[in-house]
Amino acid sequence: MARTWTSLGPDVHFDWDPGTGRLGLADAIRDAIRKGRLSHGAVLPSTRALASDLGIARGTVTRIYADLTAEGYVHSRQGAPTTVAADVPRPSPPPHARSGPGAPRWDLRPGQPDLSAFPRDDWASATRRVLQHTPASLFGYGDRLGVARLRESLASYLARSRGVVADPQRIVVCGGFSHAVSLLTTALRELGETDIAFENPSLYRFRDIAKAAGARVIPVPVDDEGIDVSSVDSPAVVVTPAHHFPLGVTLAPGRRTALAKWASASGAFVLEDDYDGEFRFDRTPVGALQTLAPERVAYAGTVSKTLAPGLRLGWLVLPRVLVEPVRAALEWQGWRAPVIEQLTFAELLDSGAYGRHIRRRRASYRKRRDLLLATFPDAVAKHDIPAGLQLLLRLPPSGPREEDVLAAAARHSLGLEALGPHWMTPCDHPQGIVVGYTTPPEHAYTGALSALRTVLAEAGGAGRHP
Numbered sequence: 001m002a003r004t005w006t007s008l009g010p011d012v013h014f015d016w017d018p019g020t021g022r023l024g025l026a027d028a029i030r031d032a033i034r035k036g037r038l039s040h041g042a043v044l045p046s047t048r049a050l051a052s053d054l055g056i057a058r059g060t061v062t063r064i065y066a067d068l069t070a071e072g073y074v075h076s077r078q079g080a081p082t083t084v085a086a087d088v089p090r091p092s093p094p095p096h097a098r099s100g101p102g103a104p105r106w107d108l109r110p111g112q113p114d115l116s117a118f119p120r121d122d123w124a125s126a127t128r129r130v131l132q133h134t135p136a137s138l139f140g141y142g143d144r145l146g147v148a149r150l151r152e153s154l155a156s157y158l159a160r161s162r163g164v165v166a167d168p169q170r171i172v173v174c175g176g177f178s179h180a181v182s183l184l185t186t187a188l189r190e191l192g193e194t195d196i197a198f199e200n201p202s203l204y205r206f207r208d209i210a211k212a213a214g215a216r217v218i219p220v221p222v223d224d225e226g227i228d229v230s231s232v233d234s235p236a237v238v239v240t241p242a243h244h245f246p247l248g249v250t251l252a253p254g255r256r257t258a259l260a261k262w263a264s265a266s267g268a269f270v271l272e273d274d275y276d277g278e279f280r281f282d283r284t285p286v287g288a289l290q291t292l293a294p295e296r297v298a299y300a301g302t303v304s305k306t307l308a309p310g311l312r313l314g315w316l317v318l319p320r321v322l323v324e325p326v327r328a329a330l331e332w333q334g335w336r337a338p339v340i341e342q343l344t345f346a347e348l349l350d351s352g353a354y355g356r357h358i359r360r361r362r363a364s365y366r367k368r369r370d371l372l373l374a375t376f377p378d379a380v381a382k383h384d385i386p387a388g389l390q391l392l393l394r395l396p397p398s399g400p401r402e403e404d405v406l407a408a409a410a411r412h413s414l415g416l417e418a419l420g421p422h423w424m425t426p427c428d429h430p431q432g433i434v435v436g437y438t439t440p441p442e443h444a445y446t447g448a449l450s451a452l453r454t455v456l457a458e459a460g461g462a463g464r465h466p
Contacts, residue, residue: 004324026064033073033088044074044082069424094409106448107445109437110246111309117364117442118308119348119357126347130340134452139339144330145323146173146315146337150346154315157349158301162277166317172326175271176314180300181206181238183316184271185213186238186332187325195387197234199227201422201429203245206238206273219424223463228249229258236269241289242277243388246422246434250286250387260292269319275395276305278358281366295319303345305438306358306388313337313345327394361438368437368445375449377422389438392419393456395431400460402431408459414451415439 016028032038044050047065051058067074076082138147145151151168158164174180185196195208200219207217221228222235226249227239241251252261263270272289273402280286290299292315302314318326330336348354349355372391379393395402402418409416419432440448 003262006237013287018054022060022064025060025158026067029064029068030071030073032083032343034452038084040084040086040088042084044084046081064283065417095360103411106444106451107415107439108435108437108448108452109415109417109439110434111436111439113305113361113389113438114364114441115308115310119353119363122348122353122357123344126344126351127340130343130347134343138343141336142339144327145345146171146338147339148340150342150349151315153346153349157354158288161355162274162285162299162301163291164299165291165318166299170318170320170323172316172318172323172330173342174316175312175335176302176304176309177275177300178206178209178315179312179335180314181209181224181271182213183268183326183329183333184236184298184322185210186329187322188269189214189392190325190328192236195234195236197232197237199239199244200424201246202238202240203311203418204421207420210238215409215410217424222247222249224249226255227259229255231257232262232268234268236273237269238273239289240273240275242286243274244421245275246390246392248388248390248392251289256289256292260289260297263296264293268296269322272299274299274301276387276389277301279362279365279389280304280387281362281369286387290317292460295321298322306354306361311341311345315343364442365438371439371445372435372449375453390434390436393433395433400456402433404459405433406453408455411458412451412455414448414455416452416455447455 015031016025020027022160029038029044045053046063047058047061048210051061054061062436065074065076065082068074068214069082073086073088074082075085134223147167150173151171151322154173155168156170158166172183174183186195188196194214194216195218196215197218198207198210199222201222210217218234220231223242226241227237227246237259239251241256241259243250260268261363262268266271270289270293274288277285277288287298290297296319299317300314302309303311304314316326344355348357369385369391373385376393385391395405402420406416406418417434417436420429421432422434423429435452437445
């Protein structure tokens, strides 16, 4: 029976049945070379090392290497290591599947910040401090809900910056808002609740996650004052009250109060997605809805729009009754947030570096928003203006249509996102393009706006673009 062997010299693996002797070992080495496990120029173990590793005579390995050299599989000369020859025939690789289109040259799709602005120095300094001062015991599995230090830091930060009623014992560290939706849907399903309402329109990916976790998704209309609270009739609802995605409206004060009262009276739960609450430009940030009904509203936030989505760090501030069901969902999923990233983020929060980064990005993004507004002043609804990381360019009924704009964008290598996929009901909805003005790096932003002007002009014809 063939066995896998590893040499004591260079890391070389091959299958060899000792019962096949010298000829079998030679075949195993030939096979490793032909199949590419040993590439051109790879150094083979010395005869002494390989013999010692396999428990055979050194002379046996010497004869095998001599045979392989004569056959052209390897190069061997006195005083130099034995290496794999360049001209060994190898099987043709399987044909590559045709890949989709590459990344666009210009990218104005919503969903992420300027990644080139990630605070590398602050993150590196915080990581060094964490590694220097953290007890080794904290690098174990730890609490499913997250590292205690981060939950305490988040409680202080959220209370100060967003007005959230945040007890560390009710905070769960998760892997972004997608994970938060999955956790809440799973926990509610275990409590016997399977219907979840979403704003219509809303980000379709989150609705798909809820469906995959076993929920029945119910649409609720949104108008210029936010979600129509009188139409909500589900045991749970997902909302973006500070800055609706993708329409841009802020939930009106009367409706905020009505939603909190409805949840408290009906025993329903509200999942508040505060995805860009830190980025309010023209007035004081709108406080969290959670403060009006902390035992019925689960508050969710992430670093995906402030630092980088690749960190996969988010949090939930839960009503007390949901803490244990969510802990059980975490156990079932077998998931824990990475410890070092949690501690590093806590260090950023405690040192004030995170707040400084937010203020820098807020100033930069405001300039970008102002430039976009100056470029397309008639296409943006007034309620879009005060906040956020994206704007909705509304397309006039006379055209162009969303598909025309996306086709022109593809021709000019411009990444855009249409409003259409976010609607939940198939009817003749308003048309628009959701522009993520924080996505491009600083040096590429004006070029991306120029490409957008060209695309809209080409899609709509002279005088017909917004």
